[in-house]
Amino acid sequence: MRAIKYLSPSLRVLAAAIAFCGIPSCSYAQTSIPWTVTYSNALEDNGPLTSDFDNFNQQTLRQLFRTNIGGTAVRVELSNLFGSQPFVVADVHVAIGILNADGSPSSSTVPGTDHTLTFSGASTVTIPAGQSVLSDGVAFNLPANAEVMTSIYFPQGIPAGIDLAFNNDGRGPLLFLAHGDVSADTSISPYFQSTNPFILTSIQVQNAQSLGTVVAFGASITAGDQATYDHGWVLDLAQRLSAAGLPVGLANKGISGNGVIGGAGPQAGDRFMRDVLQVPNAKAVIFSDDIINSLGGPNPPTFDAIIATVTPLIQQAHAKGLKFWCSTLTPNGGRPATDWTPAAEAVREQVNAFYLNPANGCDxxxxxxxxxxxPAMPLRYFPAFDFGDHLHPNDAGHVAIANAVNLGLFTPTGVPPITPPSTCGKFLSGEGMIHDQPLFSCNGQNELYFQGDSNLILYNNNTEVFSTRTEGHNPGVATLLADGNFVVTDAAGKILFSTNTAGGAAGGQALVVEDDGNLNLYSNAAGTGTPIWSSNTGASAKAPRKLLTY
Known part of the structure; x- marks a missing residue:
């Protein structure tokens, strides 16, 4: 038997609270609070089951999912999108799952956290061909970034030969099959396990503070292929949002191999309605890596053909009131010449230039x-971020992508959230100041001060030695972003000043007000070595000043 992780005291309290809420008076959700997606996948056609699984007849399908936003009630969505006949499910349960000691999924659940889900009050539901069904909501105090186990019993099995909905998630194992109805059991004895989820397409929560759902739309990089379990840039972004106190749901709609022209599964334009516009409480979409798969192979489409597929998606999102956030395409240098041609690289660079042009329609x-x-070879991944195939990022690369997302996009004002500095004379990633707040060097002789007119000034013994020259605006924050840029923003989140040092490989991790009167930005949290940006106002100045004002 695999060892399981020790349950923390907070998880014990959670288990006790959920067990208490198992009484009938707790088994309902509040209809006045919108539902927000906390887990989601993009559906693909798996084809029919093989004979090895006896069509799931009188078997329990148990699946473990990592959620993002927490909530006070839970419901699930089950799909028969590609089926030609209906099928019946029964005794559907949701509980807190358990990871093994090595961090991989187990098939067990936390005692006392199990809840039965119903469908219009019934424990059994028939899912029509080509459709999905939503369960009733059940009161469930689900924490953010939790491991949630769902269990589905098939009393009659799946009709032979029908196509099943699944997602090629590529990480796990996260699916477990066991004989009999063991949905309510804490521990089961699975006879089969796999990495790809079936039938369940979303878990949704009610959260009174929710800022809505943001859809991550893309291909294998978005889906998290080649990342270890509980990693991938969407999950890493969820961790950042949670740490910043931003209750945002993330719906991962990545399909490995998917494209805007060609590719695996339905093309981006064909699934955009279902996977973005119809997502509950959707507020924005991050359009990620689908284009990369369309450019692979010997004869990639032209830039004009690619953009002709993207522009209608921007228009559709805007027509539904959603923001459309464009992601530049990651490097592909080093891939086999048969997979990535000079023509493909030329189009990638054109697409990235288009995205970086303010007239592109992206929000x-x-x-x-x-x-x-x-930084030394921009057509290639930074080696520490390359999974090894020169196409996918590894876990560190996924973190770098997540850090490139400005959390100000998720706030009502557009200003990124900040925390106060944790030590004298230094800002670490995510730390910053609002106006009329100072940051002193450790010897107290130098002061970085953010004025009420948005100008940031460095004083040495009360003498001004450096200024961002950003006066004349309503102030926002001065902060070191997770992508390595130190910025000054106005009250609407617009960047007025930037050190122009973004990039996971060499971005800033510590801004230091030095004792000698210099302001230095370093690529390490210790604030040592050669700075990557400097105000050049003190004896320790070692780097050229790189100013970028807007």
């Missing part, structure tokens, strides 16, 4: 290319 840019490229 924001997430610069995945800059976050992951090697």
């Amino acid at each position: 924001a840019i997430i610069d995945q290319a800059k976050a992951t490229q090697d």
Whole structure:
């Protein structure tokens, strides 16, 4: 038997609270609160089951999913999108799952957390061919970034030969099959396990503070292929949002191999309605890596053909009131010449230039290319971020992509959230100041001060030695972003000043007000070595000043 992780005291309290809420008076959701997606996948056609599984007849399908936003009630969506006949499911349960000691999924659940889900009050439901069904909501105090186990019993099995909905998630194992109805059991004895989820397409929560759902739309990089379990840039972004206190649901609609022209599964334009516009409480979409798969092979489409597929998606999103956030395309240098041609690279660079042009129609840019490229060889991944196939990022590369997302996009004002500095004379990633707040060097002789007119000034013994020259605006924040840029924003989140040092490979991790009167930005949290940006106002100045004002 595999060892399981020790349950923390907080998880014990959670288990007790959920067990208490198992009484009938707790088994309902509040209809006045919108539902927000906390887990989702993009459906693909798996084809029919093989004979090895006896069509799931009188078997329990148990699946473990990592959620993002927490909530006070839960419901699930089950799909028969590609089926030609209906099928019956029964005794559907949801509970808190358990990871093994090595961090991989187990098939067990936390005692006392199990809840039965119903469908219009019934424990059994028939899912019509080509359709999906939503369960009733059940009161469930689900924490953010939790492991949630769902169990589905098939009393009659799946009709032979029908196509099943699944997602090629590529990580796990996260699916477990066991004989009999064991949905309510804490521990089961699975006879089969796999990495790809079936039938369940979303888990949704009610959260009174929810800012809505943001859809991550893309291909294998978005889906998290080649990332280890509980990693991938969407999950890493969820961790950042949670740490910043931003209750946002993330719906991962990545399909491995998917494209805007060609590719695996339905093309981007054919699934955009279902996977973006119909997602509950959707507020924005991050359009990620589908284009990369369309450019692969010996005869890639032209730039004009690619953009002709993207522009209608921007228009459709805007027509539904959704923001459309464009992501630049990650490097592909080093892939086999048969997979990535000079013509493909030329189009990739054209697409990235188009995205970085303010007239593109995008509401924001997430610069995945800059976050992951090697500064010395921008056509390739930074080696520490490359999974090894020169196409996919590894876990560190996924973190770099997540860090490239400005959290100000998720706030009502557009200003990124900040925390106060944790030590004298230094801002670490995510730390910053609002107006009329100072940051002193450790010897107290130098002061970085953010004025009420948005100008940031460095004083040495009360003498001004450096200024961002950003006066004349309503102030927002001065902060070191997770992507490595130190910025000054106005009250609407517009960047007025930037050190122009973004990039996961060499971005800033510590801004230091030095004792000698210099302001230095370093690529390490210790604030040591050669700075990557400097105000050049003190004896320790070692780097050229790189100013970028807007």
